[in-house]
Amino acid sequence: MSKKYVGKDVLKVDAQDKVTGEAQYPSDLKFEDYLHVKIKRATYPHAILRDLDVSKAKQVEGVVDILTEKDYPDLNKFGLIIKDQPVLIKVGEKMRFMGDALAIIIAETEEAALKARDKIEVEVEKLEVMSNPQRALEKDAPTIHNDIGDLCTNYIDPDVGKQNILMDHHLEKGDVDKGFEEADFIVENEYQTQHIDQLPIQNEAGYALYDESNDVIKIWAASQWLHDTQADVAQAMNLPKEKVRIIQTAIGGAFGKKEDVSVHLHLALAARHTKRPVKLVYTREESMISQSKRHPLTIKAKTGVTNDGYLTAWEVKVIGDAGAYASSSPAVVHKGMYHCTGPYNVQNVRGDSYAVYTNNTYGGAMRGFGTTQMAFAYESQIDIIAHKLDMDPAQFRYQNAYDIGSTTPNGQKLGKSVNLKRTIESATDLAQWEGEISE
Amino acid sequence: MKKQSINVKNKLGTSGKDSDKYFRPESKEELKKILEDYTDELTVIAGGTDLLVANYKNLYKIEKWLDLNWLDSFKEIKIFDDKVEIGSMVTHERLDKLDQIKEHFPVIQKAAADVGSPQIRSRGTIGGNIVTSSPAGDLLPTLLVYDAKLKIISKDGERIVDANDFFTGPKQNVLGDGELVEKIILPLEENKSKGAWVKVGKRKALVISSISLALNLVFDNDNKIKDARICVGSAAPVPLRIEKAEQSLKNKKIKKVNIAEIAQIVSDEISPIDDIRGTAEYRRKVAYNITKSALQEVINQ
Amino acid sequence: MKISLTVNGEKRALDVKPETRLLDLIRDDLGLTGTKEGCGKGECGACTVIMNNKVVASCLVLAAQADGAEIKTIEGLGGKDKLHPLQQAFIEKGAVQCGFCIPGMIMSSKKLLDENINPSEEDIKRGLSGNICRCTGYVKIVDAVKEAAHKIKSGGEENV
Amino acid sequence: MKKQGRGMASIMFGFGYGEGFPDHSIAEVEITKDKRIKVRTAGADLGQGFLTTMTQIAAEVLKIDPSYIEIVGQDTHKAKNSGSTSATRQTFFSGNAVREAAEEVMGKIYHYGSLYFNSNHPELTVKDGELYACDECEKITYWELAEIVEQRGKELKAEATFFPKTYAPDRKTGQGEKIYVAYTFMTQVMDIEVDTDTGLIEVMNVYTALDVGRAINPQNVHGQIEGGTVQGLGMAMMEDQVIEEGITINADMTNYLVPSIQDIPNFESTLIENNDSGGPFGSKGVGEPTIIGASPALSNAVYDAIGVRIKSLPITPEKILNALEEKK
Structure with missing residues (x-):
C-alpha cells in the first residue's frame, strides 16, 4: 500500500536552522552575566590524592570560587549502569584515570579560570598504573575499585584474578564439545580492537542556572537520554528528580559519547553554589580524555567447520578494557559476545566475556556497542x-545464513524479518560479484 | 560578479597603534624600532597556524606580539636572472598557485599544495614553516633540494644562512632572540632540472606526514646528473639531506642509476623515531620505496 | 585595543585583547554563533569563515589580524527568508545531519564555487578537505555542492 | 605497486536494549486550535533525523502535510521518558509510540467527528487535515474540530507507550526466549587498492544492501549507510586513541585521525524493504548496523589484494608492510 509521507524523502525538519547557523548548540546559548567553569583533572592515572590545595588558586583575580569534595562531602557516585564514578575525588581516595575531576573552578572570565587551574596544588601517592587489561587480570594486580560489590558470577576462568573484573557473562548453547568433534577442521584466531573516540564535532558543553524560586537547577546540555541524565544527576546530588531539569539543545553529534554524564553534574553544582548562570565547554583534549571510548576487545574465536562448508561449533572468549569506570561496559562487552557467530547458523556456541577495570579512559557506548568489534572477528573467521x-x-x-526459524547464540528463535539472504543477493548483484549463489 | 579582494592596508584598520602588547609594523624601519625596544619579549606571529595551535588556551600568557602580517615587503616574490626571492610571509596558497613557482620550483609547488587544508594554506607561510622547524614541515625538504638560502634580519643587521644549516633539531634552529627570517633565496639553475615530491600520511588531507621526500636532479648538457639533492622529512631530527646518495647519483646518466642502491642508502642514512605517525622501522621501509618511486618518476618525466 | 572590520557587509568597531581570536570575536563579541569551534586547532574546519576572499580557520586568526578585513560568516550568506543556493542544496540533498560542521562546510563550498563554478568531484573534495564531518560520510555533501553549482549556473541564482 | 582487492561482510545487530531491560518510549500527540499538531517526545535527534522520522509517522497516520507537525518536549519537565537515542531504537520504539498516539488521536477525530456529523465512523473520510461526512458534502478541519472538542471539555490529544517485552538471558548460559525485539542485517562488498610501497589503503567502492524493514525516509537511510560506513572505515584504517600507561598521547584531531572528504569511496546501496518488522510501517533501526561491516569487509579485501591477514585494528600502513615482509 503506498504511503503519502512514509517512504518519502521528506526534508529534515531541523536542517534549515542548521544551514543558516541559527540552530543553538549548547555553547551557542548566551546568558547575561554568566560565569566560566573549568575542571581540574587528575594528575596521574592511578594514585591516592594526598593533598589538594586550592588556596593560591582562589587568590587569582576573577575567581569566584573553587569547589572540591570538601565542599560537598555527601555527593553520591554516578554512572549509567553501576554508580562507581565520583563527582569529585576526595583527599585520601583514589584517582583512577586522567579524566577524574578534582576541583571545579568558577570564575568571571575564562582566563581567570585557566590561571587558577594552573595554581591548584596536588599531591599524590602513585600506584601501579594498569593500562592493559591482561595485567589487571593477573592475580597479584592491585585492585582499582575496592568498594564495588562483587558483580561477577561464579563462572570465572580459574586462571585469572577476579579483583578487577567488573562483570562477566557467558554463553552455552547446544553441545560445544561435540560440535568441535563433528568438525572436519577448526579455525582459531585472536583479534584485537582499539580505543576509539566517537569524535562528534561538537564537544561536550552546557549552561546551568539555579532557579531559587522553585529550587530547580536547569541544565542546557546535549544528552542522548534526557531522563536518564536527569536521574543520574539528581541521585548524585541527593535531589528529587523534579529538582533537576534538563533542556535539550541542538546536538552536534554523539555516536554514544553523550550517553554518560559529562558537564551536567559539575555545572549543576556550580550553578546552585553561585546562583548565577554558569558555562562549561570541554576542549577536544578534555573530551577525548574524560569521556567514554569504544572498548578495545580482545577476542579469541574458535570455529568448527565441516568440509562441505557448515559451521558445527563456535567458541569465543572476550576481554573488554572497561577503563576506570563502568559506564556501559556491563552491557557492551557481553552484547559483543552475544553476536559472536554473526548472522550464521551454529547449533553449538560457547562464550565467556569479561569487562575489566583498568586505568584507561573508560569504555562506554559507541555505535554498534560491542558488536562492531565482534564483527571484525566473526567476519574475519568466516573469510578465513x-x-x-x-x-x-x-x-x-x-x-550458513540465518533465515526464518534460525536461533541466535542466545537461543532466540527468529520468527520474522530475517532478510539476510536478500542482502547477500543484492550486495553481490550491485558489486557484480563473480560466482553464483545457491541454497 | 566576484568582489575584488580588499587590500590588507585598508585604512579602516587601526590596530596595534593603541596597544603596548601587540605590534604590527608596516615597514622595515618600524620593525627595526620594535625589535630594538623589545627584542627578548616578543612572540612573533606570521600565519598563526602553528603558533595558535601550540598556545591553545594559553594565548593570554603571551606578553608581547609581533605580527608580521602588515609588512608588505615580506610578502613579495622577486624574480631575478639568477635567483628568486620569496618573502617569508608568502602563503602556501600563493606558492601552490603561482605559475613562476610551478615553473622554476615544481617540487615546492607540490609540497605547498599538500600542506594541511585550504584553511591552513591560506594563512600559513613559508617563513612560518621554516621557523617552526618541525621535522615534518612540508616545505622544508623542498627548500633544501633547491639549495635555498635564508636572509635573516635583526635589529643589529642581517645575515644569510644556508637552509641546510638552519635546522638544528626538532623545532630548533639557529635563530637568536630578535632574529627573523625575511626572505628565502632560491638560485635559478641554468641547466635543466627535474624533481619529485612524495608525502606519505595516514589520510589524504589535513595530515602531518609520516615521511616525505623531495628530489631534485640537475642535468648537464650531456644529460648527465650534474647536481643531485635528496631530502627526507619526518625521518630525522631535522629535514635531512642524503649526501651519500646525492654523491652516488652525480655524473651519471639517469638510466644508469642503480635505483635500488640509492634507495638503500636513503633508508640507511635516515635516523627516524617511533611516534604516533609511524614506527622507525616503517619509515625506513617507506623511505626505501618512495626513493625508488621518486627516481622512477623523474626517469619517466 | 581597537579594531574595525566589516562583517557580513556591516562595519564594526570593537575593542579586543591581543590574544582574542577571530573566532571569539565572531561568536562572543558579535554573537554570530553559526561559526563553531570543534577543535580550536585548525583541524576540523567548523570555524571556517571567509576573510578577504580566503577561507580561514577563524580559530587560528587573531582578531587583531582581521583589522580592516572583510569577513563573511554563515549568517551573511542567507537566512530563512532567502536561503543561499548552497544552503538550499544542503537541505535538499540530505547533507545535514548533526549540522555542527555545516556552517564551516558551506563557507568552504562558497569559496570553492566563487573560484570555480564547474568543480569536478575532485575539486570539491580538495576544496572541502579542511572540513571534517563525522556524520554524513560526505557523500551527500559532495552532492549538495554539485547541486548548488548547478542551481547557480542554471537558475541564475547568485552565489553572493 | 597498487594491488586491488575485494572483500565482503555480512552482519547482524539486535536492536533495542533487549535482555529484559524495561525499554519503552512514551509519546503524546495533540491537535491544537492554532493549526498545529504537537508531537511531544523527549527523544534526542543526534542528527540522524529522529525529529523528521517522527514527523513523517505522525503525518502519515493523521493524513496531514508534515509542515503542520511540530515536535515539542525536548525537556525533562515537558515530556515523559522516550528512552535513549541509542541502541538503534528510536524509529522502532518512539516511532511506534508516536504511531499509536497518533492513531488514538485519529480515533478521537472519528469519534467526535461522528458526533458532529451525526453519522457513523465508516461514513467518514479523512484527507489532508479535514474530515468529510461524504464526498462533496460538509467538511470540518482538524482545527475546527479541536475547538468543538474543547467546548465539550475534552482534547484531541492522546498519549501512548510502546513497551515491548524482552527477557533477560541466563547469565551462565546466555539463553533466553526473546533477547532483542528484532535484528537488522546488512551485507557489504568493498573494493580497495593497497599501495605496497607505503602500506596505504584506498577504498574505491562500497556496495551495500541493508535490511531496513521499511525506510521511513530513504534519503536519511542512505545517509546512515554512508556516514556509518565512513566512520567504520576510520575504525578499520586510522582511528586509534593511544593510551600509554593511562595517558592519552594523541588527544587532539591532529594526531587522532578520522576520515576526511578525500578518503571516501563511491557508494552504491540498495534498501531491502520487506515491511516485515514490528516497527512502525514495518521499519526497523539502521543507525548502528551501518558501521559494523566496514572493518571486516576492508580486512577481507586486504587479504584478497595482498594475501595477508591483519587481526588487529586499525589496519595501519605499518601493519601492512610488516605483514608483507613476513609473508616473503
Missing part, C-alpha cells in the same frame, strides 16, 4: 574458513 574451503566467500555465507 571460506578460503580454507576454497569456497566462494559469498556462497559460504549464504549457505
Whole structure:
C-alpha cells in the first residue's frame, strides 16, 4: 500500500536552522552575566590524592570560587549502569584515570579560570598504573575499585584474578564439545580492537542556572537520554528528580559519547553554589580524555567447520578494557559476545566475556556497542574458513545464513524479518560479484 | 560578479597603534624600532597556524606580539636572472598557485599544495614553516633540494644562512632572540632540472606526514646528473639531506642509476623515531620505496 | 585595543585583547554563533569563515589580524527568508545531519564555487578537505555542492 | 605497486536494549486550535533525523502535510521518558509510540467527528487535515474540530507507550526466549587498492544492501549507510586513541585521525524493504548496523589484494608492510 509521507524523502525538519547557523548548540546559548567553569583533572592515572590545595588558586583575580569534595562531602557516585564514578575525588581516595575531576573552578572570565587551574596544588601517592587489561587480570594486580560489590558470577576462568573484573557473562548453547568433534577442521584466531573516540564535532558543553524560586537547577546540555541524565544527576546530588531539569539543545553529534554524564553534574553544582548562570565547554583534549571510548576487545574465536562448508561449533572468549569506570561496559562487552557467530547458523556456541577495570579512559557506548568489534572477528573467521574451503566467500555465507526459524547464540528463535539472504543477493548483484549463489 | 579582494592596508584598520602588547609594523624601519625596544619579549606571529595551535588556551600568557602580517615587503616574490626571492610571509596558497613557482620550483609547488587544508594554506607561510622547524614541515625538504638560502634580519643587521644549516633539531634552529627570517633565496639553475615530491600520511588531507621526500636532479648538457639533492622529512631530527646518495647519483646518466642502491642508502642514512605517525622501522621501509618511486618518476618525466 | 572590520557587509568597531581570536570575536563579541569551534586547532574546519576572499580557520586568526578585513560568516550568506543556493542544496540533498560542521562546510563550498563554478568531484573534495564531518560520510555533501553549482549556473541564482 | 582487492561482510545487530531491560518510549500527540499538531517526545535527534522520522509517522497516520507537525518536549519537565537515542531504537520504539498516539488521536477525530456529523465512523473520510461526512458534502478541519472538542471539555490529544517485552538471558548460559525485539542485517562488498610501497589503503567502492524493514525516509537511510560506513572505515584504517600507561598521547584531531572528504569511496546501496518488522510501517533501526561491516569487509579485501591477514585494528600502513615482509 503506498504511503503519502512514509517512504518519502521528506526534508529534515531541523536542517534549515542548521544551514543558516541559527540552530543553538549548547555553547551557542548566551546568558547575561554568566560565569566560566573549568575542571581540574587528575594528575596521574592511578594514585591516592594526598593533598589538594586550592588556596593560591582562589587568590587569582576573577575567581569566584573553587569547589572540591570538601565542599560537598555527601555527593553520591554516578554512572549509567553501576554508580562507581565520583563527582569529585576526595583527599585520601583514589584517582583512577586522567579524566577524574578534582576541583571545579568558577570564575568571571575564562582566563581567570585557566590561571587558577594552573595554581591548584596536588599531591599524590602513585600506584601501579594498569593500562592493559591482561595485567589487571593477573592475580597479584592491585585492585582499582575496592568498594564495588562483587558483580561477577561464579563462572570465572580459574586462571585469572577476579579483583578487577567488573562483570562477566557467558554463553552455552547446544553441545560445544561435540560440535568441535563433528568438525572436519577448526579455525582459531585472536583479534584485537582499539580505543576509539566517537569524535562528534561538537564537544561536550552546557549552561546551568539555579532557579531559587522553585529550587530547580536547569541544565542546557546535549544528552542522548534526557531522563536518564536527569536521574543520574539528581541521585548524585541527593535531589528529587523534579529538582533537576534538563533542556535539550541542538546536538552536534554523539555516536554514544553523550550517553554518560559529562558537564551536567559539575555545572549543576556550580550553578546552585553561585546562583548565577554558569558555562562549561570541554576542549577536544578534555573530551577525548574524560569521556567514554569504544572498548578495545580482545577476542579469541574458535570455529568448527565441516568440509562441505557448515559451521558445527563456535567458541569465543572476550576481554573488554572497561577503563576506570563502568559506564556501559556491563552491557557492551557481553552484547559483543552475544553476536559472536554473526548472522550464521551454529547449533553449538560457547562464550565467556569479561569487562575489566583498568586505568584507561573508560569504555562506554559507541555505535554498534560491542558488536562492531565482534564483527571484525566473526567476519574475519568466516573469510578465513571460506578460503580454507576454497569456497566462494559469498556462497559460504549464504549457505550458513540465518533465515526464518534460525536461533541466535542466545537461543532466540527468529520468527520474522530475517532478510539476510536478500542482502547477500543484492550486495553481490550491485558489486557484480563473480560466482553464483545457491541454497 | 566576484568582489575584488580588499587590500590588507585598508585604512579602516587601526590596530596595534593603541596597544603596548601587540605590534604590527608596516615597514622595515618600524620593525627595526620594535625589535630594538623589545627584542627578548616578543612572540612573533606570521600565519598563526602553528603558533595558535601550540598556545591553545594559553594565548593570554603571551606578553608581547609581533605580527608580521602588515609588512608588505615580506610578502613579495622577486624574480631575478639568477635567483628568486620569496618573502617569508608568502602563503602556501600563493606558492601552490603561482605559475613562476610551478615553473622554476615544481617540487615546492607540490609540497605547498599538500600542506594541511585550504584553511591552513591560506594563512600559513613559508617563513612560518621554516621557523617552526618541525621535522615534518612540508616545505622544508623542498627548500633544501633547491639549495635555498635564508636572509635573516635583526635589529643589529642581517645575515644569510644556508637552509641546510638552519635546522638544528626538532623545532630548533639557529635563530637568536630578535632574529627573523625575511626572505628565502632560491638560485635559478641554468641547466635543466627535474624533481619529485612524495608525502606519505595516514589520510589524504589535513595530515602531518609520516615521511616525505623531495628530489631534485640537475642535468648537464650531456644529460648527465650534474647536481643531485635528496631530502627526507619526518625521518630525522631535522629535514635531512642524503649526501651519500646525492654523491652516488652525480655524473651519471639517469638510466644508469642503480635505483635500488640509492634507495638503500636513503633508508640507511635516515635516523627516524617511533611516534604516533609511524614506527622507525616503517619509515625506513617507506623511505626505501618512495626513493625508488621518486627516481622512477623523474626517469619517466 | 581597537579594531574595525566589516562583517557580513556591516562595519564594526570593537575593542579586543591581543590574544582574542577571530573566532571569539565572531561568536562572543558579535554573537554570530553559526561559526563553531570543534577543535580550536585548525583541524576540523567548523570555524571556517571567509576573510578577504580566503577561507580561514577563524580559530587560528587573531582578531587583531582581521583589522580592516572583510569577513563573511554563515549568517551573511542567507537566512530563512532567502536561503543561499548552497544552503538550499544542503537541505535538499540530505547533507545535514548533526549540522555542527555545516556552517564551516558551506563557507568552504562558497569559496570553492566563487573560484570555480564547474568543480569536478575532485575539486570539491580538495576544496572541502579542511572540513571534517563525522556524520554524513560526505557523500551527500559532495552532492549538495554539485547541486548548488548547478542551481547557480542554471537558475541564475547568485552565489553572493 | 597498487594491488586491488575485494572483500565482503555480512552482519547482524539486535536492536533495542533487549535482555529484559524495561525499554519503552512514551509519546503524546495533540491537535491544537492554532493549526498545529504537537508531537511531544523527549527523544534526542543526534542528527540522524529522529525529529523528521517522527514527523513523517505522525503525518502519515493523521493524513496531514508534515509542515503542520511540530515536535515539542525536548525537556525533562515537558515530556515523559522516550528512552535513549541509542541502541538503534528510536524509529522502532518512539516511532511506534508516536504511531499509536497518533492513531488514538485519529480515533478521537472519528469519534467526535461522528458526533458532529451525526453519522457513523465508516461514513467518514479523512484527507489532508479535514474530515468529510461524504464526498462533496460538509467538511470540518482538524482545527475546527479541536475547538468543538474543547467546548465539550475534552482534547484531541492522546498519549501512548510502546513497551515491548524482552527477557533477560541466563547469565551462565546466555539463553533466553526473546533477547532483542528484532535484528537488522546488512551485507557489504568493498573494493580497495593497497599501495605496497607505503602500506596505504584506498577504498574505491562500497556496495551495500541493508535490511531496513521499511525506510521511513530513504534519503536519511542512505545517509546512515554512508556516514556509518565512513566512520567504520576510520575504525578499520586510522582511528586509534593511544593510551600509554593511562595517558592519552594523541588527544587532539591532529594526531587522532578520522576520515576526511578525500578518503571516501563511491557508494552504491540498495534498501531491502520487506515491511516485515514490528516497527512502525514495518521499519526497523539502521543507525548502528551501518558501521559494523566496514572493518571486516576492508580486512577481507586486504587479504584478497595482498594475501595477508591483519587481526588487529586499525589496519595501519605499518601493519601492512610488516605483514608483507613476513609473508616473503
